[in-house]
Amino acid sequence: MTLRRGLEFIEREARLIERRLAAVVFGDGDASGVVDAVRAYRNGDGGFGHGLEPDTRCPASLPVYVELALDALLAAGAGDKDGLVTGACDWLGSVARSDGAVPLAFPVIEAYPHAAHWTEWTYEPGLNPTAGLAGRLHEMGVRHAWLDQATQWTWAQLESGFDDDAHALNEVLHFLAHVPDRARAEAVAVNVPAWMAGAKWFQADPADPGYGVTPLHLAPTPESPWCQLFDGAIIEGHLDRLARDQQPDGGWPITWEAPGQASTLEWRGMVTLHALRTLRAYGRL
Numbered sequence: 001m002t003l004r005r006g007l008e009f010i011e012r013e014a015r016l017i018e019r020r021l022a023a024v025v026f027g028d029g030d031a032s033g034v035v036d037a038v039r040a041y042r043n044g045d046g047g048f049g050h051g052l053e054p055d056t057r058c059p060a061s062l063p064v065y066v067e068l069a070l071d072a073l074l075a076a077g078a079g080d081k082d083g084l085v086t087g088a089c090d091w092l093g094s095v096a097r098s099d100g101a102v103p104l105a106f107p108v109i110e111a112y113p114h115a116a117h118w119t120e121w122t123y124e125p126g127l128n129p130t131a132g133l134a135g136r137l138h139e140m141g142v143r144h145a146w147l148d149q150a151t152q153w154t155w156a157q158l159e160s161g162f163d164d165d166a167h168a169l170n171e172v173l174h175f176l177a178h179v180p181d182r183a184r185a186e187a188v189a190v191n192v193p194a195w196m197a198g199a200k201w202f203q204a205d206p207a208d209p210g211y212g213v214t215p216l217h218l219a220p221t222p223e224s225p226w227c228q229l230f231d232g233a234i235i236e237g238h239l240d241r242l243a244r245d246q247q248p249d250g251g252w253p254i255t256w257e258a259p260g261q262a263s264t265l266e267w268r269g270m271v272t273l274h275a276l277r278t279l280r281a282y283g284r285l
Helices: 002-013 016-026 031-039 063-076 081-095 107-111 127-139 145-158 166-178 182-189 192-197 232-244 261-281
Strands: none
Touching: 002 016, 002 261, 016 031, 016 063, 016 261, 031 063, 031 081, 063 081, 063 127, 081 127, 081 145, 127 145, 127 166, 145 166, 145 182, 166 182, 166 192, 232 261
């Protein structure tokens, strides 16, 4: 059974944060366990570090780590426990550019093992991750000065056009789905189909075995406002592919080279949990 084997893989191979999250999402686990697991990655500056994103094994706080911490808290249905989220916003404000934009990472990662594709491009502030961080914080109902600044910067970028890849588009879609100004979001959203058509790394074909951002990343549940972007047959094709990709050990593979064996297993735990959640959302489990 897909679910049973997937959960067994998570229990056997995944790190604590995914195990605690799986217990909440697929069982009767306590969300406080996820909060505690997230807290273990927190630094004294209020940010998150210590390889929370497995492609970078850096202990220092990075914006990409904050995004993954927010994802875990959202998936567990947890709010801003003990100021974890507010503290992260304070940290983001302290490292942001003067206009509020932040990069994924900083050059400090070069002193630690990291995936080969994490190079200078990750040091440039952009929609990835600024828009995605803002969208997640809006989804959580957070109010913060940095969020206000990041939101205005994101609006300015989107209303002047979009010229980025599918990873950034995924971040933008999270922003547009949750930003409070719905009329403004709907006005910008009419451009999304054209942006998607020209986005590098967008993987429209479910038969493509390579790396890419798929429709199921952009619309991970049928309730997503972005499901309407895709023909039902495309969604079904990607669901078929996702189900077929489960490995004999119960987990899902990754399609890029992580910096080591431990980080590969950590990523596999993450993508396995994501695959199970997506398949269940679409009624495939």
